[in-house]
Amino acid sequence: MATILSADERRAETVRVVVELAAEQNPTDITTANIANRMGLTQGALFRHFPSKQAIIQAVLEWASVQMLSRLTKAAESAATPEAALQAIFTAHLSFAVKHPGVPRIFVSEMQRPEETLTKRLAREYFLRYRTLLESRIDAGKACGDFDPSIDTASAALVFLGTIQGLLFQSLISGDAKLKEFNTADVFKVFLQGIRGQR
């Protein structure tokens, strides 16, 4: 028999294990038997703590959203200038993705389904908050003359996100989840020059 944990502890461990598994295999291929096995539990035990598999994924997305947004916000707030804030967000995002490679994979996986699921709504809310965080810094940079005022704020935020997604996607292709072969500083430089404009 497995070690008995409280319901709260068990739920937290479930989330941890799903993130771990998502780093190793296609998130859509993760089964409840898979998760339970990794925890040293029987499959049925999972349903003592979650009403359905979707509820498990939902808990994972909630955990990931909170983790990401708190890290990104903290990174942004600890920076002195808008430019430094964007750099800090960029770095914080990538370091989280390197630490938990399964997380972006789960987000992508959930966004692929076209029906309006609860998990998709969660993912959407996460990206909305992320964009809002970015746009406030971009606008601040435009206001203080650091960034080109003629660029479209929403477009700049999208390029920022896309740049990170591009990095993560290419790392998926090359199997280099730790981003070792990528010069992330150079990549960020290209983005930064894009919003700085001619000065």
Add this chain to the structure above:
Amino acid sequence: MATILSADERRAETVRVVVELAAEQNPTDITTANIANRMGLTQGALFRHFPSKQAIIQAVLEWASVQMLSRLTKAAESAATPEAALQAIFTAHLSFAVKHPGVPRIFVSEMQRPEETLTKRLAREYFLRYRTLLESRIDAGKACGDFDPSIDTASAALVFLGTIQGLLFQSLISGDAKLKEFNTADVFKVFLQGIRGQR
């Protein structure tokens, strides 16, 4: 009984239908019954023309790679300057994605699996050729003084790809596959400024 087609025609139609289905549902959720049903066939009939489901996906990826690369190459070659070439590639990629929203979804879906599948190798080869095409134009732009020579070519290509992926991903989130609410010109402008540098 369904209309009888030649094996070649049937294979081509299968590819067409899979791309169509991928626009409507999660690519991983597409079943052989699903595909056959859309074609007005019984499920078993598919296996007269493909040895396995993976072979079907493989045919789809091959078709998509050829379509994309020929369009992108043509776009690049019809442009007078490196900058115009990048603009043309950008536009050609997005218009193909708008016409066939299922294609980028299938690529993403296949890249999510970590095992070294044949389909993943195909997707990797596609991206390699794409990057090569981009890098030749970026280098040409640097050589003729249009682009900032201090930027890293590979990084610039990655930002280009990421910018497009970012656009498509956000359109996935908002359910706007036709990119109607996106100002793609402004997005491209941010990228372009990033590689132009101060002039």
Add this chain to the structure above:
DNA sequence: TCCTTCAGTGAGTAATCAATTACTATCTAT
């Protein structure tokens, strides 16, 4: 000490999936 509570077990179920097969219908070359 006993009793209540609750995490975990293990055997099950119904549904769904890709793939197989024995058979039938249709086309084409001679």
Add this chain to the structure above:
DNA sequence: ATAGATAGTAATTGATTACTCACTGAAGGA
């Protein structure tokens, strides 16, 4: 016209899936 080749059918298979449920065992309060 007919035979051979080939495209499609219908039923089935075995594997896998999320989820259920009657039962077990352990911890803690009275």
